[in-house]
Amino acid sequence: MPRFRYRMQNILDIKLKLEEQAKIAYGLAEQRYQAEQSKLQEMLARRSGYEAELKSCMDGRMDLQKIHELRSACDAMKVLIRRQMMEVHKKELELEAARSALMDVRKERMMHEKLREKALEKYRKEELDREGKEVDQLVSYTYNAK
Numbered sequence: 001m002p003r004f005r006y007r008m009q010n011i012l013d014i015k016l017k018l019e020e021q022a023k024i025a026y027g028l029a030e031q032r033y034q035a036e037q038s039k040l041q042e043m044l045a046r047r048s049g050y051e052a053e054l055k056s057c058m059d060g061r062m063d064l065q066k067i068h069e070l071r072s073a074c075d076a077m078k079v080l081i082r083r084q085m086m087e088v089h090k091k092e093l094e095l096e097a098a099r100s101a102l103m104d105v106r107k108e109r110m111m112h113e114k115l116r117e118k119a120l121e122k123y124r125k126e127e128l129d130r131e132g133k134e135v136d137q138l139v140s141y142t143y144n145a146k
Contacts, residue, residue: 006116006120008116012112015105018108019109025098026101026102029095029098033094033095036084037088037091039084047074047078057070
């Protein structure tokens, strides 16, 4: 029985490579998103620390210079947090685009794999038919030879 050869195997190989590249791009986008998200969490923790320190300064003996510094630090952190939230949102959109691209490439690869499976089934059926014909010819030859 001759070996099955899928005539569009090179396209399937290219689709597999494209999928690997898309997976890598998605992983990198996810890493960038997680990095920006962790920066945002650090900023939020820092701001809450400033606010807690400001609250404790207001409860005890009031040091106006320290209170003024803490208030400006809180205000500055709010601005930085807004900027970081925009950056996180931008990275989230990039992550979504990479995920979408990965899904598209994966669909194309799966489509080509299904085409390959159908071609393999067709090949097997044709081989079974060919073998059946050979057996029929052999039987009829043997029968006629007697």
